[in-house]
Amino acid sequence: MKKISFWWCIAIFFAIIWLLIAGIPFYYLIITSFKSLGEFLSEGLFKLPESFKLDNYKRVFQGGFLRYLYNSIILILISLSILLLLSAFASYPLSRMRFKLNRPIFNIIVAAMSVPIHITLIPLFIMSINTHIYDTRWALVGPNIAFNLPISIFILSSFMQSIPKELEEAADIDGCGKFGTFFKIIFPLSTSGLATLGIYNGVVIWNEFSFVMVLTQSQNVRTLPLAVWEYQGQYSSNVPVIMTVLCLSSLPIILLYIFGQDKLVKGMMVGAVKG
Secondary structure, three states, X not given: OHHHHHHHHHHHHHHHHXXXXXXXXXXXXXXXXXXXXXXXXXXXXXXXXXXXXXXXHHHHXXXXXXXXXXXXXXXXXXXXXXXXXXXXXXXXXXHHOOOOOHHHHHHHHHHHOOOOOHHHHHHHHHHHHHOOOOOOOHHHHHHHHHHHHHHHHHHHHHHHHOOOHHHHHHHHHOOOHHHHHHHHHHHHXXXXXXXXXXXXXXXXXXXXXXXXXXXXXXXXXXXXXXXXXXXXXXXXXXXXXXXXXXXXXXXXXHHXXXXXXXXXHHHHHHHHOOO
């Protein structure tokens, strides 16, 4: 019992240290967003504001922040819907069927995970110009799907392999066929894995900067990472306004993780154990 108590104390101690390391930047971010510029320059960095005013938030919303937020939400909904569907369609034959090109195709998909994003920016820019989708949402949807598809297939294939084969055999006996088995058995049982991929890829797409910077130029299409960049250029000396933009930009992802962390952990654990 003494050993258990001692190691629990050590674990709690390091947990508190990690909480402070992770929590102090958020504390600084939030309290600074409620300060005026004069208060920020004259008072201590971690001192609470004299009054929690919403002037910085009003200024940010009046500067078109809602348009950036709307663009990010629309982009992530379209990209994730197509990405998860394609990942499920590709992962099913790679994980549940045996054919001659199974392993070579899977190896090519895994190798595609090592392709750097930045070496494709110029070809993507030229392609978007030639296909007349430059400065539209569709110019961003394609790259977001293409670069997140390999790791999604890799993770979801491992998850689908953990589904008992007896369920698939029973569906074959009942005459479901491959399509029926996929839509009635495999796909419903893969919801935890799809939720895990949704949260993971959602964070990646939400924070994506390079594609938005290169493939768009108007405020009507650009997303929140560009809002942070443009506000930083506009209010380079007004730190409280920049902190306000960062606070509002990170809030949706924080809420998504808070409400979806149970599905994220469940999906990772189930996918890691072969049934």
